[in-house]
Amino acid sequence: MTKPKIADLLNEPGCEHNHKKEKGKNKACTQQAKPGAAQGGCAFDGASIALVPITDAAHLVHGPIACAGNSWGSRGSLSSGATTYKMGFTTDISENDIVFGGEKRLYKAIAQVIKRYHPPAVFVYSTCVTALIGDDLDAVCEAATKKFATPIIPVNSPGFVGSKNLGNRLAGESLLDYVVGTAEPEYTTPYDINLIGEYNIAGELWGVLPLFEKVGIRVLSKITGDATFEEIRYAHRAKLNVMICSKALINMGRKMEERYGIPYIEESFYGVEDMNRCLRNIAQKIGDEALKQRVETVIAEEIAKLDIALAPYRARLKDKKMVLYTGGVKSWSVMSAAQDLGMKVVATSTKKSTEEDKAKIKKLLGKDGIQLAKGNAQEILRVIKKTQADMLVAGGRNQYTALKARIPFLDINQERHNPYAGYVGLIEMAKEFDRALHSPIWQQVRQPAPWETEESQELEVLKDTPSDIRSQKLEARS
Amino acid sequence: MTTVTKSKKSVAVNPLKQSPPLGAALAFLGLKGIVPLFHGSQGCTAFAKVLLVRHFREAIPLATTAMTEVSTILGGEDNIEQAILTLVEKAQPDLIGLLTTGLTETRGDDMNGILKSIRQRHPELDSLPIIFVSTPDYKGALQDGFAAAVQSIVSTDYGTPVETFQFNSLPQVTILAGSQLSPGDVEEIKEIVETFGLKPLMIPDLSGSVDGHLDDDYNSKTPGGTSLEQLQQLDRSLFTIAIGESMRPAAEILQQRFGTEYEVIPRLAGLAPVDSFIWQLAQIIDAQTDPRFLGSPQIPARYKRQRRQLQDAILDTHFYLGGKKISLALEPDLLYQTIWLLKDMGAEIQAAVTTTKSPLLKELAIDNVTIGDLEDLEDLAVGSDLIITNSQGKGLADKLNIPLYRMGYPIYDRLGNGSRCLVGYRGTMQFLFDLGNIFIELGH
Numbered sequence: 001m002t003k004p005k006i007a008d009l010l011n012e013p014g015c016e017h018n019h020k021k022e023k024g025k026n027k028a029c030t031q032q033a034k035p036g037a038a039q040g041g042c043a044f045d046g047a048s049i050a051l052v053p054i055t056d057a058a059h060l061v062h063g064p065i066a067c068a069g070n071s072w073g074s075r076g077s078l079s080s081g082a083t084t085y086k087m088g089f090t091t092d093i094s095e096n097d098i099v100f101g102g103e104k105r106l107y108k109a110i111a112q113v114i115k116r117y118h119p120p121a122v123f124v125y126s127t128c129v130t131a132l133i134g135d136d137l138d139a140v141c142e143a144a145t146k147k148f149a150t151p152i153i154p155v156n157s158p159g160f161v162g163s164k165n166l167g168n169r170l171a172g173e174s175l176l177d178y179v180v181g182t183a184e185p186e187y188t189t190p191y192d193i194n195l196i197g198e199y200n201i202a203g204e205l206w207g208v209l210p211l212f213e214k215v216g217i218r219v220l221s222k223i224t225g226d227a228t229f230e231e232i233r234y235a236h237r238a239k240l241n242v243m244i245c246s247k248a249l250i251n252m253g254r255k256m257e258e259r260y261g262i263p264y265i266e267e268s269f270y271g272v273e274d275m276n277r278c279l280r281n282i283a284q285k286i287g288d289e290a291l292k293q294r295v296e297t298v299i300a301e302e303i304a305k306l307d308i309a310l311a312p313y314r315a316r317l318k319d320k321k322m323v324l325y326t327g328g329v330k331s332w333s334v335m336s337a338a339q340d341l342g343m344k345v346v347a348t349s350t351k352k353s354t355e356e357d358k359a360k361i362k363k364l365l366g367k368d369g370i371q372l373a374k375g376n377a378q379e380i381l382r383v384i385k386k387t388q389a390d391m392l393v394a395g396g397r398n399q400y401t402a403l404k405a406r407i408p409f410l411d412i413n414q415e416r417h418n419p420y421a422g423y424v425g426l427i428e429m430a431k432e433f434d435r436a437l438h439s440p441i442w443q444q445v446r447q448p449a450p451w452e453t454e455e456s457q458e459l460e461v462l463k464d465t466p467s468d469i470r471s472q473k474l475e476a477r478s
Numbered sequence: 479m480t481t482v483t484k485s486k487k488s489v490a491v492n493p494l495k496q497s498p499p500l501g502a503a504l505a506f507l508g509l510k511g512i513v514p515l516f517h518g519s520q521g522c523t524a525f526a527k528v529l530l531v532r533h534f535r536e537a538i539p540l541a542t543t544a545m546t547e548v549s550t551i552l553g554g555e556d557n558i559e560q561a562i563l564t565l566v567e568k569a570q571p572d573l574i575g576l577l578t579t580g581l582t583e584t585r586g587d588d589m590n591g592i593l594k595s596i597r598q599r600h601p602e603l604d605s606l607p608i609i610f611v612s613t614p615d616y617k618g619a620l621q622d623g624f625a626a627a628v629q630s631i632v633s634t635d636y637g638t639p640v641e642t643f644q645f646n647s648l649p650q651v652t653i654l655a656g657s658q659l660s661p662g663d664v665e666e667i668k669e670i671v672e673t674f675g676l677k678p679l680m681i682p683d684l685s686g687s688v689d690g691h692l693d694d695d696y697n698s699k700t701p702g703g704t705s706l707e708q709l710q711q712l713d714r715s716l717f718t719i720a721i722g723e724s725m726r727p728a729a730e731i732l733q734q735r736f737g738t739e740y741e742v743i744p745r746l747a748g749l750a751p752v753d754s755f756i757w758q759l760a761q762i763i764d765a766q767t768d769p770r771f772l773g774s775p776q777i778p779a780r781y782k783r784q785r786r787q788l789q790d791a792i793l794d795t796h797f798y799l800g801g802k803k804i805s806l807a808l809e810p811d812l813l814y815q816t817i818w819l820l821k822d823m824g825a826e827i828q829a830a831v832t833t834t835k836s837p838l839l840k841e842l843a844i845d846n847v848t849i850g851d852l853e854d855l856e857d858l859a860v861g862s863d864l865i866i867t868n869s870q871g872k873g874l875a876d877k878l879n880i881p882l883y884r885m886g887y888p889i890y891d892r893l894g895n896g897s898r899c900l901v902g903y904r905g906t907m908q909f910l911f912d913l914g915n916i917f918i919e920l921g922h
Contacts, residue, residue: 033520033544035557036564042521060489064580064615066497068490070525073870074532074890086873092490094616098584109489116491128519128581129616132550159519160547160581376568377537381696400537405696445692 006161009169014254033163037376039397042159044127046167049075050249051123051155051174053199053224054232056082058119060089062106062137063127067159068092076201076416080226084119093129102135110144110152120229121151123174131158151229153178168248175223175232176255183233185220191286192220194235194262196252198244198269200225204421208269211302211422215294217282223249236260239286242267242278245330247354269421270330271337272303302423313430314342320437323384324348325375325394326412332360334393334412337420339364341430346387347372377401390437406445408436480842482835484849491853492870494807495833496887498613498623500526501657502577503540504887505627506609508655508664508682510703511572513565515541517554517587518579522615533888534661534688534896539699541565545581554587559596566606569698572706574608575627580615607706609634619833620887621809624657625724631681632712632728632735639710648677649766651759652715652738654729655680656722658812659746661689662899667721667746670902673778674759679715680704681728690896712736717762719755721746722811723838744838745815746901747909748822749788756781784903791907792823795914800824802917805859807852807867808886810836816866816885817842819909829858831867864916881916 033040041049044067052059052075061068072088079085091109093102110122122144126137141154157170185192193212198205205225212219221227221235241253241264253264265285267278276299283295320343324334331353335345347370350358361371370383380401384392392402395413402409410432411417420429450456503514503526516523523542530538543557558576565571578589589610597603611630613623632654651671655664665685671678686702693701712732718740720729729740741758745751760775804820805828806813813832820827821843830847831854832839839847848854852867856874859865865875868886875882889895899905 032546033542034560034564035544036515036541036561037568038520038542038544039524039527040520041524042519045521045524064497065490065493065495065619066499066522066525066580066615069493069496070500070529072493073873074528083873088490088492088870090490090493091488092493095614098616105488109487112487112489113491128545128550129584131547132581132584158547159521160545160550162546163520377696377698396531400531400535401696404537404692406692 005173006166006170009166009173009251010162012169012251012254014250039376041164041167043157043161043163043167043170044125044159045071046164046169046248047125047155047157047171047174048167049164049199050168050171050197051224052085053077053079054121054123054227054229055079055085056120057229058084058087058089058113058117058122059125060091060109060113060122061125061127062091062102062109062130062135063093063125064129065090065092067125067127077199077225078201078203078206080206081228084117087117089113091130098129098133101133102130103140106130106135106137106140107144110140111148114148114150119150121153121179123153123155125155126158128158128160131156131160151178151182165248169251172249172252176252176259179229179232180252180256181233181236181260183230185234185237188220188237189218190239191217191291192238193217193240193242193282193286194221194223194238195219195225196223196241196243196264197249198222198225198421202416202419204269204419204425207419207422207424207428208275211275211279211298215279215283215298216291217279217286223252236262238262240265240282242282244269268333268336269425270333271426272306272340272423273336274333275422275426276303306423306426309427310341310430313427313434316434316438317430318342319344320391320433321346321387321389322391322393323380323387323389324412325372325380325392325398330412332357332364335361335364337426337429338393338433340426341433343433346370346389347383349373349375351375381405391433406442408439408442410436480840480844481846482839482849483846485851485854487850490851492851492856492874494831494851494855494867494870495619495809496529497526497580497615498618498620498626499577499579499615500529501620501623501625502611502613502627503575503623504530504620504657504684505624505631505682506575506577507538507687507700508680508684508703509573509575509631509700509709510686510705511699512575512703513539513541513569513571513699514575514577515543515561515565516577516579517543517558517589518545518581520544522579522581529888530688532890534690535893536688536690536896537697538688539569539697543582550581550585553585553592554582555592555595558592559599562596562603562608563600566603571606571699574606576608576610577613577623577627578611579613583612583614583616605637607634607636607709618835619809621657621724621811621836622834625727628654628656628681628725628728629731631709632731634709636706636710636712639707648675649762650677650679650711650715651762652679652681652712652718652732654718654720654722654725655682655684656720656725656811657809658722658815659684659901660895660898661685661687662897663746663901663905665689665897666899666902666905670756670781671759673780674763676759676762679708679712688896690894713738716766717741719743719758723814723836724811744811745818747815747906748819749785749792749903749906750822751815751818752788752901752903752906753785756785781903788903788907791910795910796823798914798917799910801826802863803828803861804864804866805829805855805862805880806865807831807855807871809833810838812886813847814838814842817844819906823910828862829855831855831858864913881920883913883916 068090137154141152144152221231268274283292349372391408506514543561661684683704687700713736720742764775827844869890
């Protein structure tokens with residue numbers, strides 16, 4: 001990966017981060033991790049998040065054991081078919097490979113993977129060590145592609161080039177350069193769309209796909225949740241790109257517009273309002289009157305069903321206060337979902353948000369809401385205390401921040417176990433909020449032991465005082 | 479004598495091993511008030527953290543020097559310095575455990591030189607011990623990194639303790655607790671040692687930090703474990719007991735530094751090994767007693783009773799375990815302990831896969847052991863009655879339709895990894911019952 005290419009990705013014009021006029025622009029995209037304070041993943045992590053959901057491909061990590069050995073099999077993307085993506089493949093390089101170069105080992109590794117597992121494609125990821133010793137990933141992949149008549153795709157995303165976000169975009173570049181446009185679909189329809197940036201965590205996609213089917217929108221390629229390698233190859237034949245979790249693969253949306261003239265829109269699946277808007281916007285972009293009409297009918301049906309299903313939860317969740325701590329788009333999309341349920345978001349993070357995100361947040365949050373520009377565990381706990389929030393909604397990384405402080409918690413990020421997308425997802429989310437908030441455990445974990453109450457502590461202090469003074473004090477107290 | 483086969487493949491498929499830095503960080507987590515600091519890219523820390531958080535279901539304080547491409551080429555000194563200063567400001571740690579990664583080892587940062595010059599510039603760090611260990615990702619596995627960190631812990635100079643005169647202070651024994659021991663195992667070992675009237679100095683003590691307990695405050699460093707004050711008293715131990723062969727080099731370091739005699743107990747599950755551990759403790763006590771009152775060493779009544787309970791459990795479970803074909807993929811120390819215990823119960827070992835070299839591999843109760851991955855296990859385990867490995871073995875166990883018993887790291891899909899105990903008389907019983915119940919469930 002060349003320097004200018006990385007600079008290009010960081011200055012991605014499709015990204016709102018780069019539209020800020022003031023000094024210190026591009027902050028969110030180019031800001032460097034702070035030694036001692038940083039807690040995020042690396043570019044390799046980001047590239048894996050974006051590509052590993054391709055279910056039938058093999059994902060081969062060229063590096064020492066840490067990169068794959070510590071992480072394989074831990075992604076939450078679900079598959080309706082192949083399970084090859086769940087396997088961990090790595091060259092597990094040794095000191096020898098570092099001294100003599102790892103290219104031969106990589107080539108042999110690719111051969112062995114293909115021989116035994118016959119995947120339709122192999123994604124090969126570089127890592128810090130193999131990038132540092134100068135292994136030529138592109139050349140090895142090119143040679144292997146020819147030799148094995150299978151697409152072997154280089155992903156130049158060594159961890160040290162930057163953040164998870166940059167890694168997402170580097171993954172997008174690999175798809176653009178090596179995958180998209182290399183095959184043709186069996187047939188096309190005027191209603192073909194691609195979903196980009198939706199990874200089918202906990203099967204979320206499955207809550208949304210039936211809606212598209214119902215209104216007559218065909219999802220041509222899913223990039224990349226529950227995708228096959230083949231469907232991404234013909235993604236260039238879609239009429240519209242719908243970016244979900246929009247910033248992660250924004251470069252794909254913009255470049256596919258340039259190369260294939262496919263327009264893109266940025267949408268969210270969380271909450272009634274956003275789901276409605278998503279369907280309407282797609283219909284607006286590609287649809288005729290009939291499609292628009294079907295969308296309205298489906299929305300009306302879904303809302304009617306939803307109102308009945310949500311009624312008991314709305315009553316129980318009304319005015320409950322939450323602090324939301326998550327990245328980018330979710331900081332407002334989840335907020336609108338929570339408000340659909342009658343809950344109040346008293347604070348949310350704006351750490352990774354663009355100016356556009358921030359404007360949406362401001363509108364949703366109201367004037368009393370707190371925007372958390374940066375946040376570590378202590379800061380989050382301080383805000384919860386200050387706002388007297390009932391729960392924390394955040395990524396898995398903050399789960400124990402909340403639980404150890406005896407505060408109800410809901411996981412909203414990658415590692416979550418429940419699907420929250422679409423109308424059915426909102427019911428799921430309501431159930432989870434209700435379970436978390438009204439669990440009988442909170443009272444127990446906050447309950448001090450009989451010997452930890454204020455009274456018993458006082459007695460403890462008096463333990464060593466002479467008995468006459470002690471009884472005097474006790475008398476005085478009662 | 480067991481033949482050790484190294485997999486000839488160029489690709490690890492479904493890797494069994496984790497990285498040495500992860501092991502080193504785990505060992506550091508057994509010290510109180512520490513933050514393990516990875517000198518590498520931020521992903522090195524993030525992946526290790528996610529794995530440990532998912533295994534223990536605990537917040538795990540790990541930090542990174544956040545190396546970038548540019549800082550790697552220029553050298554990591556500035557990043558290390560900034561990371562240490564930031565940690566001191568934000569977490570006020572009692573100790574920092576600094577470890578390298580594949581990235582910074584390939585680049586070849588002169589760590590001793592860097593630490594020296596940071597210390598020169600920052601005299602305010604004089605009272606902060608920084609335990610340094612070199613753990614390139616490309617050399618060895620979790621067990622090696624853990625062992626290397628323990629060696630660094632016992633090699634570091636912690637300064638002299640503030641002298642407190644103690645009457646009747648109990649005789650102290652250093653216990654080197656290898657990576658095969660879970661927090662629950664460490665807790666059990668501590669309890670046994672204490673019951674003998676000895677004070678155990680655990681290196682490391684995971685039972686105080688990742689055992690799963692609810693504290694009053696939020697922690698950005700480890701809330702428990704062996705403290706700096708305890709580390710300052712390493713030289714006072716009467717004896718070192720190293721549990722796990724990988725702890726031997728650390729025991730040797732203690733012998734060289736302080737003249738402390740040691741004994742390596744390669745396994746602590748099964749009747750005979752626990753007997754010899756208990757007997758060892760009794761001997762230490764005995765040596766402390768006035769020779770005029772010489773009698774046979776006193777064994778606490780509870781262990782006499784537990785021993786009889788274990789014997790009974792062995793009788794009850796042997797119906798289910800005898801003749802069963804079992805395939806295992808575990809790190810060497812844990813593999814050795816588990817294979818011998820199964821062998822002692824009359825089970826057959828069908829296959830053994832491990833992560834890294836160890837002198838113990840030649841002494842397993844089987845003909846062959848493979849240093850390899852879970853793909854190797856999948857090939858070798860066909861037709862077994864039981865598979866024993868970490869949670870990553872779920873896929874192959876399902877595929878082969880063989881029940882899985884989870885041991886090692888990581889275990890994602892079972893609760894209670896912080897308190898589970900499989901050593902000592904009681905832990906051995908637990909292991910036998912767990913396995914027996916699996917076979918009863920299957921109707922074997």
